Amino acid sequence: MLPDLPKFTQTQITTSLIHAKKEKNLSFEDLGKAIGRDEVAVAAIFYGQHHATEEDVKGLAKVLGLNSELLAYQLSEYPERGSGVEMPPKEPLIYRLYEVVQNYGQAYKAVLNEKFGDGIMSAIAFSTKVDKEVDEQGNTWVNISMRGKW
Amino acid sequence: MLPDLPKFTQTQITTSLIHAKKEKNLSFEDLGKAIGRDEVAVAAIFYGQHHATEEDVKGLAKVLGLNSELLAYQLSEYPERGSGVEMPPKEPLIYRLYEVVQNYGQAYKAVLNEKFGDGIMSAIAFSTKVDKEVDEQGNTWVNISMRGKW
Amino acid sequence: MLPDLPKFTQTQITTSLIHAKKEKNLSFEDLGKAIGRDEVAVAAIFYGQHHATEEDVKGLAKVLGLNSELLAYQLSEYPERGSGVEMPPKEPLIYRLYEVVQNYGQAYKAVLNEKFGDGIMSAIAFSTKVDKEVDEQGNTWVNISMRGKW
Amino acid sequence: MLPDLPKFTQTQITTSLIHAKKEKNLSFEDLGKAIGRDEVAVAAIFYGQHHATEEDVKGLAKVLGLNSELLAYQLSEYPERGSGVEMPPKEPLIYRLYEVVQNYGQAYKAVLNEKFGDGIMSAIAFSTKVDKEVDEQGNTWVNISMRGKW
Amino acid sequence: MLPDLPKFTQTQITTSLIHAKKEKNLSFEDLGKAIGRDEVAVAAIFYGQHHATEEDVKGLAKVLGLNSELLAYQLSEYPERGSGVEMPPKEPLIYRLYEVVQNYGQAYKAVLNEKFGDGIMSAIAFSTKVDKEVDEQGNTWVNISMRGKW
Amino acid sequence: MLPDLPKFTQTQITTSLIHAKKEKNLSFEDLGKAIGRDEVAVAAIFYGQHHATEEDVKGLAKVLGLNSELLAYQLSEYPERGSGVEMPPKEPLIYRLYEVVQNYGQAYKAVLNEKFGDGIMSAIAFSTKVDKEVDEQGNTWVNISMRGKW
Amino acid sequence: MLPDLPKFTQTQITTSLIHAKKEKNLSFEDLGKAIGRDEVAVAAIFYGQHHATEEDVKGLAKVLGLNSELLAYQLSEYPERGSGVEMPPKEPLIYRLYEVVQNYGQAYKAVLNEKFGDGIMSAIAFSTKVDKEVDEQGNTWVNISMRGKW
């Protein structure tokens, strides 16, 4: 057993994970491939917004060169989801996603109710991916896909 | 030219569009196919959150059996985007999308900055689709995809 | 088919349902038994917070002596859940439930994560009941039970 | 008498209680059984949301292997209830309970007034339990029951 | 039975009660004496913040010269308490009471916990009175007394 | 003169006063009697919400066994009233007082204007007391009386 | 006695007073002189923020050519002070006054406490005036003076 450990704040845990990632010069995509996860899920684990399974902990410890037991201790609590973003978001990039909900919220509801009947999409039994696309004119596009249980 | 027309509120315009759609027994998907648009965009036009081009107006008037000139008048203003959803959303289905932004906002930013560098995804030069998926266990999943210019 | 119908506000629908219920001198419990639903679900349908199935509409129309087609029209939209209560609630009775969440929220999370692992309880795939209990000293107690899918 | 003691923050007290619980490998249910309390009440004591009686303190000190006098000192203040959850809750699990109040608040009030007359349910003379249920299809359900004095 | 009655808003009910009171040239104190209630309770009934019993309705109808059956209909719903005052109050007189809570809240809690142990004072099983006092220097003082169940 | 003193935060001052009070095993009532003040006023001085006169400081220093000069220094600033309670209050006991203002605010205003004419009750030229009452059924009641200059 | 009168909203009363003032081509200063009040007090009566005495009503009715009895009825309620300005003010002119409080609030408190001891300035036993000044460079200055009981 590890000796008596202090309580780490989420900021401390996030900082040390990002530091290790920089040291190893790895992208979230690299980490995702190494542990069999989408890169967004890996980033969410870094920020304490996604539960890390024992497998995730072992995989991350290995690829990042961290003490596996310590990492398990740091990531052992169930995530305090939603704690990282002040709403409405001030950060423009995150605000754009917020704006999508504000602009298209009613349209999504109308289409989803029509297609799926009464109910909701889960934001917990949920996964998401990000892809980069360059069109013929050389413009870059972001493709975000979300998949949630109904 | 049409005679002197009253100002319609967005609620009145939305209500009459939805009424016509019910009368014709058409889904947003049907309308989308008829006018060459994603169904979410059609719903967003209904709620005054998406600009309707002249083509959209003609197509909708035809398929919904509405007076094309009146519809053009009603949809002629540039959309007051964002006006339809009170934030944070009280409606659970829309709230789940809000929750995605709250939970994954930092992770999206970290991954997007890593993949695309500094910048943001546009929420205006933007399109979105909704698909239904049934997995092998018979569970229903919602797939939402978003595509925004970087 | 019914002739061209105006849009009813939720307040109008709620008022006419409550009026009919008073006329018939029926309690929510009576209505619940008549249509095979918990009484809280019936009240939630009255306030537009719960989806009414075709069965619910037929049953309510019959027991309340209302036009079934009109009622179906009035209850045909998917509920705008959450629209009825301003948060934080000003009404003391509803505030007490809010206070339970405020006081016991962390404790519920700690116990639920411990018992069920990572995840959440659905507030949509969800039912709830209210029971009255009188203890030996003659004190009255409210028992609220909630059942939500994990 | 204990020597001059520093003031402990609630976070410090909570952290040391949770640490002791982990060390002993005990669940809230175990602790509840050991001191004759519902497990939610035990968790609420951990988070400073529930008054700990002298009995509770002795019981907890014993089963957790803590100094009883120190624990009595730490838990001696009357709880600052409600201090632990920022409202509206960002944490999805706690938000779902909040959502229940938002969606069903009016319905609860209507049914409670009908069944109990004018008055309110206490959130202080109040107890609550959590049970786990697995239905025939293998789905897991959370059962929360609340009992409050009218 | 009364014929089919419209739904009255609280403002309409309050206005007609105040109008009748002015016509009869009665103070709240007069009304309170006539029906055996504190004057604050009478005013609270006028504003829909206090439940009117059948006795209250009969007494008020008699002394105000109103149709008893209509008044019973108007006052038949359980009060939507708390709906009349926007918080923080803008009205200076009401703000001063708010300020008392803001300034003395901690002190009340400290003294009440010390005197009564853990628990709270009910704001529902509650009565309150207002008295006027003129001291020897000719200054006027307001005495408000509150009595709530612990 | 005292040597160069650090600035004490209100929390530090409150903590050391409460600590001294515990050491001496005195209630607020005892302190109030010792210095000729209502117990609520004493508690308000503890929390920095009431101005302490030189007399108060001397009396408190004596009965609590504290250095009178240091205490005078700590209590020498004019109180930052209102700083101790976040509004709306999360603490249920304090919330109940807030709820009284929300429910009865209009009624108090109506009765006070009727009895006293135009004007307001001071919340500064103001005193308040708390009494305990046990009725014949053994129920405990809180009596709060407030007296403010008109 | 006047026949049964409808309830006038504050906006209706303000509009008809301002209309009469325009018809007579009178400034607030003219009105103030005619009824022996500061012009700001007259404007405050127009907006329902200041109590109008019987004298005020008679004077205003006379100079504005209005029915005195009707005006008395319209101005008979005790003012709902504070109801006219949404805070923080959006109107730049009013915002500047708000900004003065925000910038100089602490300084006023420090100076007032130093000069007057503990206490507050009344905002009700209060009068205020506005004067225009042109300095030697031809610049225009606003002088606002406030006088409140300590």
Add this chain to the structure above:
Amino acid sequence: MLPDLPKFTQTQITTSLIHAKKEKNLSFEDLGKAIGRDEVAVAAIFYGQHHATEEDVKGLAKVLGLNSELLAYQLSEYPERGSGVEMPPKEPLIYRLYEVVQNYGQAYKAVLNEKFGDGIMSAIAFSTKVDKEVDEQGNTWVNISMRGKW
């Protein structure tokens, strides 16, 4: 040149200025006379809400016995005006000024527009004074005068 200096927080600067002022037993009025400023301006400099000119710094350093170069360093930044008061103010004395804006805002605007035409009063090219008045009945009154450029 002064050696490498740490960044001082506004609280630290305010505290040391007030401490020096106490040591010297000087009032804001004394300081104002010494440096040729209104006392409110001096207090505003203490709280970092007013720009201190080089002259102000020299004068204050001299009269307070402080190192002039250090004080210049501490007061060298342009003021972060408005940072000291949380709005709405909780402190009753400051709240009363806020209440004046809330109650009289519309009246000030109406009178100012009438007297000065379209425009606003500056809150920056602005000075303010506080005077004490004792009337014949021995009542104390606060006179606040504000002078702002139009």
Add this chain to the structure above:
Amino acid sequence: MLPDLPKFTQTQITTSLIHAKKEKNLSFEDLGKAIGRDEVAVAAIFYGQHHATEEDVKGLAKVLGLNSELLAYQLSEYPERGSGVEMPPKEPLIYRLYEVVQNYGQAYKAVLNEKFGDGIMSAIAFSTKVDKEVDEQGNTWVNISMRGKW
């Protein structure tokens, strides 16, 4: 003189101005040229955010074919500036300007203080223009220039 005129809401005035502009098929730029104003100022007059001089009224009435006396009546009040945009803005186009303030606010302050010393830029003695630019790659750029008195 015009006969007794009703009070027009800002929305009614704006709607009729925009309607007249559409009928005449004129752009804001056309109107600006016709009356010698920047086009943004014309639009601001339409929305009641900018004072219209007598000249403006005559010019607008002439070019829009409106009754000059009626228009003078409608535009005669001093503008309630700031009333048209709910903050934070939900409309994406307006939000981008808000975002500029949020992102660059500190930088503007630092540069302005450095260049101009202590003071502020007026938002009232202020004019603004909008220009369109197409760069060599065919990209369209918006140029907004603001000029405010220091």
Add this chain to the structure above:
Amino acid sequence: MLPDLPKFTQTQITTSLIHAKKEKNLSFEDLGKAIGRDEVAVAAIFYGQHHATEEDVKGLAKVLGLNSELLAYQLSEYPERGSGVEMPPKEPLIYRLYEVVQNYGQAYKAVLNEKFGDGIMSAIAFSTKVDKEVDEQGNTWVNISMRGKW
């Protein structure tokens, strides 16, 4: 490679940059010229609101006499834009810009939609400049120009 570095807060980074700038006695304009940037962009980099390219880092390190590698480390994260200004801004200078958006928001939208059609101006692909102008009467004016991609 640099040894293991602590995480710097934005405040620490800003403070050390401003300190170095003071030491070198350079204005933002000087820095802008030295590294080929507008002075507002330089200030925005100081406050962490603008991405610093490798070139920017090298240029700033050189002209400010800072360690280039350390500065690169400090400025290596993608900016958390929007984090520096609390909205609505309390600081009067920044508030004036906010007020421009509040007052002219609708007018900008109307003119921009008319000139550019549907769309928005980017606040990210965006640059801005500040110029000083002295008119013939000796008044100082601020000219702010913004250029954003449509």
